[in-house]
Amino acid sequence: xxxxxxRGLRKTYGSRSAxxxxxxxxxxxxxxxxxxxxGAGKTTTVEILEGxxxxxxxDVRVLGQDPAVGGRAWRARIGIVLQSATDAADLTVVETVRxxxxxxxxxxxxxxxxELVGLGDQAKAKVQALxxxxxxxxDVALGIVGRPEIVFLDEPTTGFDPHARRQFWQxxxxxxxxxxxILLTTHYLDEAEALADRLAVIAAGVLVAxxxxxxxxxxxxxxxxxxxxxxxxxxxxxxxxxxxxxxxxTAAGVDLPGLTVTRPSLEDTYLAxxxxxx
Amino acid sequence: MTTAAALPxxxxxxxxxxxxxxxxxxxxxxxxxxxxLFPAMLLLLFGxxxxxxxxxxxxxxxxxxxxxxxxxxxxxxxFITMGVGITTDREDGTLKRLRGTPVTxxxxxxxxxxxxxxxxxxEVVVLLAAxxxxxxxPLPADAGRWFTFGWLLVLSVVACGLLGIAASALVRSARxxxxxxxxxVVALQFVSGVFIHPIxxxxxxxxxxxxxxxVKWMAQGFRxxxxxxxxxxxxxxxxxxxxxxxxxxLAWCVIGSVLCLSTFRxxxxxDA
Numbered sequence: 001x002x003x004x005x006x007r008g009l010r011k012t013y014g015s016r017s018a019x020x021x022x023x024x025x026x027x028x029x030x031x032x033x034x035x036x037x038x039g040a041g042k043t044t045t046v047e048i049l050e051g052x053x054x055x056x057x058x059d060v061r062v063l064g065q066d067p068a069v070g071g072r073a074w075r076a077r078i079g080i081v082l083q084s085a086t087d088a089a090d091l092t093v094v095e096t097v098r099x100x101x102x103x104x105x106x107x108x109x110x111x112x113x114x115e116l117v118g119l120g121d122q123a124k125a126k127v128q129a130l131x132x133x134x135x136x137x138x139d140v141a142l143g144i145v146g147r148p149e150i151v152f153l154d155e156p157t158t159g160f161d162p163h164a165r166r167q168f169w170q171x172x173x174x175x176x177x178x179x180x181x182i183l184l185t186t187h188y189l190d191e192a193e194a195l196a197d198r199l200a201v202i203a204a205g206v207l208v209a210x211x212x213x214x215x216x217x218x219x220x221x222x223x224x225x226x227x228x229x230x231x232x233x234x235x236x237x238x239x240x241x242x243x244x245x246x247x248x249x250t251a252a253g254v255d256l257p258g259l260t261v262t263r264p265s266l267e268d269t270y271l272a273x274x275x276x277x278x
Numbered sequence: 279m280t281t282a283a284a285l286p287x288x289x290x291x292x293x294x295x296x297x298x299x300x301x302x303x304x305x306x307x308x309x310x311x312x313x314x315l316f317p318a319m320l321l322l323l324f325g326x327x328x329x330x331x332x333x334x335x336x337x338x339x340x341x342x343x344x345x346x347x348x349x350x351x352x353x354x355x356x357f358i359t360m361g362v363g364i365t366t367d368r369e370d371g372t373l374k375r376l377r378g379t380p381v382t383x384x385x386x387x388x389x390x391x392x393x394x395x396x397x398x399x400x401e402v403v404v405l406l407a408a409x410x411x412x413x414x415x416p417l418p419a420d421a422g423r424w425f426t427f428g429w430l431l432v433l434s435v436v437a438c439g440l441l442g443i444a445a446s447a448l449v450r451s452a453r454x455x456x457x458x459x460x461x462x463v464v465a466l467q468f469v470s471g472v473f474i475h476p477i478x479x480x481x482x483x484x485x486x487x488x489x490x491x492x493v494k495w496m497a498q499g500f501r502x503x504x505x506x507x508x509x510x511x512x513x514x515x516x517x518x519x520x521x522x523x524x525x526x527x528l529a530w531c532v533i534g535s536v537l538c539l540s541t542f543r544x545x546x547x548x549d550a
Contacts, residue, residue, distance in 0.1 A: 050378060072285050072380040080378035085371025090305035091298060102294040103379045105283035142375065 002061075003028045003150050003181040004049060009058035011044050018044040020205040022058075026183060026198075028149075031176045033196035034185040037274055041205040042185040046154050049183065050080050063149060076105055079148030079180075081139050083155050089128035093119055096127055097141050104146035117141045117171055133164035140171060150181040157191060169194055189267045203274040217269040229258040288385045295381075295389020300396055303359075312456070313359050314397065317351040318404050324473065325413045337509055339475070341416075344409030345504035346472045349496035351405050352434045353463055355397040360390055360442025361459045366452040368543070377544045387443065387538075394439045402431070415504060423503050426520065430499040433527035437492050440534025447541035470494035476512035485514050492530045495523040 006024040010017070019041040026032040036042050047053035048060060051067035051074075060067060065074045088096045094110055101107035114123050117137040122130060130138060136156060143151055153172070157165045172195050176182055186192055192199050193213045200210040201217070209217045226245050227236035239245045242261045249256060264272075286294075303309055324347075325340035367373045376386060409415030418424060442459075449455045469484045470493040471477030477485060477494070488494040494514075501509065502518035510518045 052374065052377065072382065075378065076285060076380040078378070080375075082371055082375055082378075085375055087367070087370040087372040087375060088298075088302070089370070090302045095298065095301065099294055099298045100375070100379060103286060103291055103376075103381045103385075105285050105380070146379065 001028055002026060003030070003063060004032075004183065005059075005061040006045075006049070007059040009045065009048065009060060010056045011041075011048065011053070012056055017205055019048075019055075022202070022205070022207055024200065024207070026181060028181050029176075029179050030197045031172070031182045031184065031195050033192040033199035034183065034202055035187065035189070035192050035199055035270065036185075036202035037187060040202045040274075042202055043154055045202070046152055046183065046185055050078070050152050051075070052080075076146060077149045079143040079146060079151040081143035081151065081153045081156055083136075083139075083158070085139060089126070091127055092124050093127060093130070093138055093141075094123045096138065097145055100142045101145045106147060107145050108147055110145070113141045113145045116144075116174065118167055133160050133168075136160070137168065137171070140168075144175065144180075148180065150183065151175060153182060153184045155185055155187070157186070157188065165191070189265075189270055193266050201270060201273045208273045209269075213266060216266065217273050219264055219266070219269045222264050222269075224261050224263045227258070227260045227262070228256040230254070234258075285380050288382050288388065291381050291385035292388025292392070295385055296392030296396075299363075299389045299393035303393055303397070309359075309362075313354050313362075314401060315404075317347055317354050317401065318408055320350070321347040321405055321408055322412065325409075334509060334512065336506060338413065340413030341409070342475045342501065342505065342509075344405065344413055344415040345501045346475065346497040347409075348402055348405055348500045349434070349470075349493055350467055350472050351401040352398055352431070352496065353438055353467075353493060355401045356394045356435050356438035357442040357445070357463065358456070358459050359394055359397060360439050361445040361449065362452065362455040363390060363393070364443060364446035365449045365455040368446070369452045373544050383542070383544075390443070391436075391439055394442075395435060398431070398435050409504075418503060426499065427503045429524065430496070430503070430527075433524065433531065434492070434496045434499075437527050437530040437534055440531060440538055441492075444534055444537030444541055447537075447543060466491055466493045470497055471514075472497045477514050478512065489514070489526075492527055495519075495526045499523045 002025050004024060004026040006022055009019055009022040011019040022041070022045060034042050034045065044053065048055045049062050049067055051070045054068055062070070063074065063077055091099070093114060097110040097113055101110055111123070114120055117140050119134060119137055119141065122134060127135070127138065140153075140156070157168050160168060169191070172182060172184070184192070184195060196213060198210070198212050199216060201208050211217070223238055223240045224242040225236055225238050226242050227234065228249070229235070237245060246256070246259070246261075321343055324343045328339035328343070406415070406417070410417065418427075445459055446455075449458050466488065467473055469480065469488040470491065471480065471488070472493065474480060498513055498518065499520070501513075502520065510516070513519070515522070
């Protein structure tokens, strides 16, 4: 059964087309990343899935329901993590979490959620006193306190320092381990690679590739560059089958100092993909 | 599926909203000062400046202001707090967040109404206390006047609150909301005879304009509660006109509800 099913999604703002025919299918329990440059249509797509924005055409089902007419029971089953909210500044962390929890039929305990997002020490702090990274973790807490089956994370780590980002990734992995479906948008390649089971690249409102981090854009079959330091200095060879090449080299009794095998990075693949659209 | 647990009722969510609304309001000192203590300060200033310059027997200008200023206090807490509050909620993500939860719009408004009701009661207590302590405002002794006070207060709060919700749709940004909403409010206070008494000093057309809006009727109603019946002759209609006050305020409650339902937006984006 699929958590998200999208067919032929379109959305235009005035004369500008933001999303021009997207198909997506995300099974339950998967971490799916939507990757793309700014203005590619990521946020528009996610906001349509969340029920925050109306689509022009196409068929959309989230947990079997059309988000445009998703009622209260449906909203109790989804979790939305806002990306730039500054609300509740005068409340404390625990007050805010408890309040949002009170709107759900079977919420998690506030203390448990606060621990989970690593804000245990800030529970009694005013929300306005939190750092940017802490504030975003509070947003995650508010997005998951209702025990959602699916969580939407729209560019959740923008502006995080590397340490905060790693902590955030742990949090997403913990949610995924509980079986929560996660739709993540990001323009960080390492983030998609670290978290996603599958990902899709969106550029100028269309999906240009879809796959796992390892196979995206034909990355797995794209050949590898084998490099080593030979008697004559640095040598390298592009091959479709690096194992065979290395076996052949070692069979000849050659020592291979500095041996490396590199495939195109996700970033290379990504840049090639979005480059095609420009 | 796991949807067996019942969704919380609108009443329960409304109470939960009301609690955080009140907590947030009283922790924001600027909001407390401006919408809460400002009318009290105006009352002290006006009451002191005009003192006893008043030729009606047994009535001081300060007492008239004490009664009329309750109308201003309610407009300030109900209309301004509601209008600015909703604009802020739309801007800082409160409404967007709530819209992603199972909360109902009614529960959200219920929370606001609880806040406004608490603020209004507190505001009225402060104004009455100031009136009694500084200007010898006599509190009515008979139940009939308190009954009038009760329905007047409820109708005024509901009408102003609903109009505040409707007005929030017209304000683009929270930064300017206070200033924008205060323009019609202050203008209405003047033409409605809150700052100027008796109202008959105003040109007839001004009284006619003021009679369309709720403030004139609110102020007149509160004067009827706190001033001797002999002062009724100073009103534009020559009497307290309780029936007409109730009708006008009820009409504004209805107009306010219709405006709310037709203009309320969860977000700033027009297509959402």
